[in-house]
Amino acid sequence: xxxxxxxxxxxxxxxxxxxxxxxxxxxxxxxxxxxxxxxxxxxxxxxxxxxxxxxxxxxxxxxxxxxxxxxxxxxxxxxxxxxxxxxxxx
Amino acid sequence: xxxxxxxxxxxxxxxxxxxxxxxxxxxxxxxxxxxxxxxxxxxxxxxxxxxxxxxxxxxxxxxxxxxxxxxxxxxxxxxxxxxxxxxxxxxxxxxxxxxxxxxxxxxxxxxxxxxxxxxxxxxxxxxxxxxxxxxxxxxxxxxxxxxxxxxxxxxxxxxxxxxxxxxxxxxxxxx
Numbered sequence: 001x002x003x004x005x006x007x008x009x010x011x012x013x014x015x016x017x018x019x020x021x022x023x024x025x026x027x028x029x030x031x032x033x034x035x036x037x038x039x040x041x042x043x044x045x046x047x048x049x050x051x052x053x054x055x056x057x058x059x060x061x062x063x064x065x066x067x068x069x070x071x072x073x074x075x076x077x078x079x080x081x082x083x084x085x086x087x088x089x090x
Numbered sequence: 091x092x093x094x095x096x097x098x099x100x101x102x103x104x105x106x107x108x109x110x111x112x113x114x115x116x117x118x119x120x121x122x123x124x125x126x127x128x129x130x131x132x133x134x135x136x137x138x139x140x141x142x143x144x145x146x147x148x149x150x151x152x153x154x155x156x157x158x159x160x161x162x163x164x165x166x167x168x169x170x171x172x173x174x175x176x177x178x179x180x181x182x183x184x185x186x187x188x189x190x191x192x193x194x195x196x197x198x199x200x201x202x203x204x205x206x207x208x209x210x211x212x213x214x215x216x217x218x219x220x221x222x223x224x225x226x227x228x229x230x231x232x233x234x235x236x237x238x239x240x241x242x243x244x245x246x247x248x249x250x251x252x253x254x255x256x257x258x259x260x261x262x263x264x265x
Contacts (some may be wrong), residue, residue: 015106018106021110022106022109022110022113025110025113025114026113027147029113029114029117032117032119032121033117033120033124036112036120036122036124036125037124039125040124040128041113041129042124060142060145060146061141061142061145061221061236061237061238064149064150064152064238064240065238065240066152066238066241067148067151068152068153068239068240068241068247069239070152071152071153071241071245072241072245072247073092075247076198076247078217079198079258080198080239080247080249083198083201083237083249084237084238084239084249087235087249087251088236
């Protein structure tokens with residue numbers, strides 16, 4: 001009779017440790033899933049990160065401005081550059 | 091008399107083992123699905139390319155297009171941008187145009203009021219630009235505005251602002 005009682009205690013002890021292990025595993029999985037969600041939101045391609053293909057085109061507005069400055073003899077260059085810097089950084 | 095081992099506990103442990111395997115496999119599936127299920131958002135790049143295309147049409151080598159302005163007067167019709175090889179037709183997925191562009195011309199003496207403007211596309215998406223001023227919203231249209239400087243044939247100086255709006259949210263954002 002004493003032996004059957006101790007057998008039951010052994011089974012309960014093992015089951016409890018498995019429950020705790022399951023809870024810990026589920027908690028770790030939830031953390032990793034949350035990290036996946038955060039990383040998936042960073043999938044935005046910035047223009048600056050594609051300098052290899054787009055660099056020539058993205059510089060063309062600055063080139064147009066430079067050409068115009070040269071043709072105008074740099075008239076009002078500082079004023080215009082300040083205006084453009086303020087407008088493009090908005 | 092031999093002591094029989096109680097093996098009922100082993101069967102219970104086996105069920106737990108499979109349950110944990112299923113939970114871990116489900117977690118891995120969820121992570122992969124979440125990561126690869128969200129599309130790349132390329133609307134900002136698209137808007138910048140549109141701006142560059144329009145800028146090339148309006149101004150080249152420092153001077154504005156003669157069909158647009160001549161002797162200090164803007165003579166272009168509102169459909170000037172039609173001749174800039176812009177194709178705003180989206181695929182059959184959308185009934186409405188998904189693009190909008192607006193070009194405003196300012197003199198350096200008066201930056202508050204445009205002396206001339208050109209528009210093309212669906213102006214409904216302009217509202218998205220106001221929404222995004224305070225907080226970035228992915229699901230609305232993306233707006234990009236760039237400015238540059240150019241001259242007309244009389245060397246009058248103009249600041250040109252090009253606004254480009256691209257929607258296509260269904261293709262670029264997980265909705």
